[in-house]
Amino acid sequence: MANDYLERILTAHVYDVASETRLDAAPSLSARIHNRVLLKREDMQQVFSFKLRGAYNKMARLHPDVLQQGVVAASAGNHAQGVALAAQKLGCAATIVMPTTTPQIKINAVMAMGAAVLLQGDSYNDAYKYALDLAEEKGAEFIHPYDDPDVIAGQGTIGMEILRQHPKDIHAIFVPIGGGGLISGIAAYVKRLRPTIKVIGVEPVDSDAMHRSLQAGHRVELPQVGLFADGVAVRLVGEETFRLCRELVDEIILVNSDAICAAIKDVFEDTRSIVEPSGALSVAGLKIYAKQKNLMHETLIAIASGANMNFDRLHHVSERAELGEQREAIFAVTIPEEPGSFKKFCNLLGARNVTEFNYRYADSRMAHVFVGVSVRNREESLHLMQILQSNGLKTENLTDNEMAKLHIRHMVGGRSREVSHENLYRFEFPDRPGALMNFLNHMGDRWNISLFHYRNHGADFGRVLVGIQVPPEEKQQFNSFLDKLGYSFWDENNNPTYKLFLV
Known part of the structure; x- marks a missing residue:
C-alpha cells in the first residue's frame, strides 16, 4: 500500500x-x-x-560494509550530482556512468565532488546498462535514480x-x-x-x-x-x-x-x-x-x-518562449509580384510589432513572405490570418510547424528549381565533438546532398534538415538505409514550408 x-x-x-x-x-x-x-x-x-534528497536517503541507509564497497549510478546530470554529493558526505567511493553526449559542465560538476566519471554510450539507456554490469562486477551498490x-x-x-x-x-x-x-x-x-x-x-x-x-x-x-x-x-x-x-x-x-x-x-x-x-x-x-x-x-x-x-x-x-505563450504568430504569405502589393501587405499587419521578416522573389507573378508577428493570444493570430486571406493573400499558419521554427526561419531564400528527385528529412543525432562529421559519414556519397541546415541549440542532440537526391528506382534502398541509420528522423516532403520556400 x-x-x-x-x-x-x-x-x-x-x-x-x-x-x-x-x-x-x-x-x-x-x-x-x-x-x-x-x-x-x-x-x-x-x-x-x-535529486540529492533521494540519493542521500538511499545511501545513508546502507550498511557501512556495503558503503565501503562503493556505489555506482547512471545519470546525465542531476542524479549524478546528488549521488556524488552523498558519497562525499558519507565518505564512500562513487562511480557515475554518463553518456558520451553529456556536456562537459555536468561532468566537471560531478568530478568536483570527488566522484569518478565513466563515459559510455550515446544515451542514458546505454549508460544505465553499463552501470548495472559495472556494479555487479565491482560488488558495489547501484543507486537507482527513481525506482527505489x-x-x-x-x-x-x-x-x-x-x-x-x-x-x-x-x-x-x-x-x-x-x-x-x-x-x-x-x-x-x-x-x-x-x-x-x-x-x-x-x-x-x-x-x-x-x-x-x-x-x-x-x-x-x-x-x-x-x-x-x-x-x-x-x-x-x-x-x-x-x-x-x-x-x-x-x-x-x-x-x-x-x-x-x-x-x-x-x-x-x-x-x-x-x-x-x-x-x-x-x-x-x-x-x-x-x-x-x-x-x-x-x-x-x-x-x-x-x-x-x-x-x-x-x-x-x-x-x-513567445511562441509558447502564444504571443507570436508565424505565417507564410504569398503576395502578387506587382507594384504596391508589398505595401498593402504591411498595411494589413497594422500596428502589430513584426518580430521577423523574410522576403523571397518567387517568379514574375508572386513572392513568398515569411513573417513573425507579435499577438496577444492565439485568437488574435487566427483573426489576423483571416484578414490576410479575406484580402486575397494565400496564408499558411506556421506557428505549430516544427520544421518552420527550427530551420526554415533561418534559411529562407534557398530556392532551386534545378534539383531533381529531392527528398527532405529532419534528423536528430548525438551532439558532441565530431558528431556532425560522423553523421555525414553515415550518409555516405551514394546520394547527393542538395540541402543541408544545422543549428546548435545548446542541447545534447543536434538537429539537421537534409535534402537528398534519390532517383525513384532507388527509393526502396534509400528507405532501408534510413531504417538502419540509427538516428531519429521525420519525413518533411509534404511540409508546406518546403514547397513555399525551398523548391
Whole structure:
C-alpha cells in the first residue's frame, strides 16, 4: 500500500545535505492566470535540483560494509550530482556512468565532488546498462535514480515540507515526471494526509512514458524520447513508481517544448532565476490545467525541480518562449509580384510589432513572405490570418510547424528549381565533438546532398534538415538505409514550408 510510505518519508535522512526550500509566490504569473501560484524552489538546493534528497536517503541507509564497497549510478546530470554529493558526505567511493553526449559542465560538476566519471554510450539507456554490469562486477551498490522505495521516500520530503509550509487550502500540486520518483514520493505523503489535494503530473508530449503507461494499464516503453527536457527523458518508468502513480496521481498534463520555454520565462520574470526545461515543466502544466478547468482564485503549487541549464540553450529558449505563450504568430504569405502589393501587405499587419521578416522573389507573378508577428493570444493570430486571406493573400499558419521554427526561419531564400528527385528529412543525432562529421559519414556519397541546415541549440542532440537526391528506382534502398541509420528522423516532403520556400 502507498500508505506504507508515510513512515519512510517522516524518517527520511535528507537534511544532512538538503535544505528545506522556500515556497515562493509568483505574483506576475498569478495575476495573469487569476490564481495564486506558488513555486517550490528545489532549484535552490546546493546541487540545483531535488535529486540529492533521494540519493542521500538511499545511501545513508546502507550498511557501512556495503558503503565501503562503493556505489555506482547512471545519470546525465542531476542524479549524478546528488549521488556524488552523498558519497562525499558519507565518505564512500562513487562511480557515475554518463553518456558520451553529456556536456562537459555536468561532468566537471560531478568530478568536483570527488566522484569518478565513466563515459559510455550515446544515451542514458546505454549508460544505465553499463552501470548495472559495472556494479555487479565491482560488488558495489547501484543507486537507482527513481525506482527505489528509499529514493522515493527521500523525494517525498518535498510533499511533507509543502503541507507544513502551506497549511491552508491547496487545489493542486503540479510535479514533473521522468521515471516517476518525485511525483510518487510527493503523492504518497500528500494523499495520506490531505487526500482532497490533487496531485497532477506533467510530461513533455514527446517523453510521455507515464501517461501512456497509465492509459494502457501497464508499463509502456517508448521507442524514443524527446531531449529538450532532458531531465525527464525516460523511455520506461519504474515498476514501483508506476504502481504508486496508478493509485495516487489524479491526472497527467502533456506540454510541448514551446510551452516549456514560455514557463522558463515565467519563472524568470517572477524570481530572476533560470530553471532548466524539466524544472519548468510543472509551471507549463499548471498554466494549461488552469485554462482547461477555468480555475479562478485557487492555490496552485508547482515544483521548480532543477536549474542545471546549459548557458548555450538560452538563445533557443528565448526564441521559442513567445511562441509558447502564444504571443507570436508565424505565417507564410504569398503576395502578387506587382507594384504596391508589398505595401498593402504591411498595411494589413497594422500596428502589430513584426518580430521577423523574410522576403523571397518567387517568379514574375508572386513572392513568398515569411513573417513573425507579435499577438496577444492565439485568437488574435487566427483573426489576423483571416484578414490576410479575406484580402486575397494565400496564408499558411506556421506557428505549430516544427520544421518552420527550427530551420526554415533561418534559411529562407534557398530556392532551386534545378534539383531533381529531392527528398527532405529532419534528423536528430548525438551532439558532441565530431558528431556532425560522423553523421555525414553515415550518409555516405551514394546520394547527393542538395540541402543541408544545422543549428546548435545548446542541447545534447543536434538537429539537421537534409535534402537528398534519390532517383525513384532507388527509393526502396534509400528507405532501408534510413531504417538502419540509427538516428531519429521525420519525413518533411509534404511540409508546406518546403514547397513555399525551398523548391
